[in-house]
Amino acid sequence: MNKIKCGILALVVATLAACGRQAEEKPVEYSKAQAKTGVPEYRFAVHPLYNPQKLLEAYQPLVDLINIRMQGLAHFELEASKDYQAYEEKFRARGPEFLLPNPWQTLQAMKWGYRVIGTAGDAADFKGIFIVRKDGHIAQAADLKGKIVSYPAPTALAAAIMPQYFLHTHGVNVNKDIENVYVGSQESSIMNVYLRKSAAGATWPPPWRSFQKSHPQEAEQLKVIWETEPLINNSVMVRDDVPPAVADSVQQTLLNLPQTAQGLGILAGIETAHFIAADDASYKVVRDYVDRFEKEVRHVESK
Secondary structure, eight states, X not given: OOHHHHHHHHHHHHHHHHHTOOTTOOOOEEEOOOOOOSSOEXXXXXXXXXXXXXXXXXXXXXXXXXXXXXXXXXXXXXXXXXXXXXXXXXXXXXXXXXXXXXXXXXXXXXXXXXXEEEEESOGGGOOOEEEEETTSOOOSGGGGTTSEEEESOTTOIIIIIHHHHHHHHTTOOTTTTSEEEEOSSHHHHHHHHHTTSOSEEEEOHHHHHHHHHHOHHHHTTEEEEEEOOOXXXXXXXXXXXXXXXXHHHHHHHHHTGGGXXXXXXXXXXXXXXXXXXXXXGGGHHHHHHHHHHHHHTOOSSOO
16 A cells, blocks of 8 residues: 555544544543653643644644743643543643633633733634535535535634634525534544535634645645634633743743744744734634624534
8 A cells, every 4th residue: 555545544544533433432631741850840732723643743842942941940741632622621620731722712711710821823814714625516605505514623713613604694504504513623624525525624724734735635636715704813821820930931932933943943833923922801802703603603512
């Protein structure tokens, strides 16, 4: 079996596993294990932008740099999660000290004692996009009626909530006209389209750019057909019992990344233009958006 077929087979297995996951399954945690260092240890948990292994590869250089900047006063471990549910359970249990959640998760984490210290990337890059096959005969939103649309998770803001609001405003009843399938990850949402399991898949620009680099032959058969209006990007949050000096050091490390070649390389690896300072009030626009979405379309979580 050649490398291309092996790669496709691996993606098929991952997609089918995500689609067949049982609700009662206990979430599996992933972390970059480190030896005990004798100094305070903190976990930096990034929401499921990619599969766990790819996320660890992308974000470990950032955590390594944070550890260098801490000069032995604290030690950070990177933590990934297999899906959105597992990630959200972690911050509801006040597990990780630092988070990089999506904007909806940011609002939820505030309820559990986390505060915003930064925003990742440009707001213009935080938008939903629809991926379809080039031979799929989808031209307008109405063409999706009676068909399946895939998303990573119902709580994915850019990759589910915003795309569903887009369809709502373009004449599609999201709750009746289409079948919504939540497949566990951004990559699975795209792969469901490639495998013809869904007529369209929702995601957002960074995972799509990554997919094009990692799987160019599969991506060549796909295209972006629509995109939503942008909103504020993912946040960086800290738990309320972390010493201010530690939080400030992490924030400054993130803000200063564009000033060095190493920092620019880290930003390129995580598909992020830069980090900027922000606070809880910066995400009021998200609360207003979600409130409107829940009134017009559906509840983000089951009530």
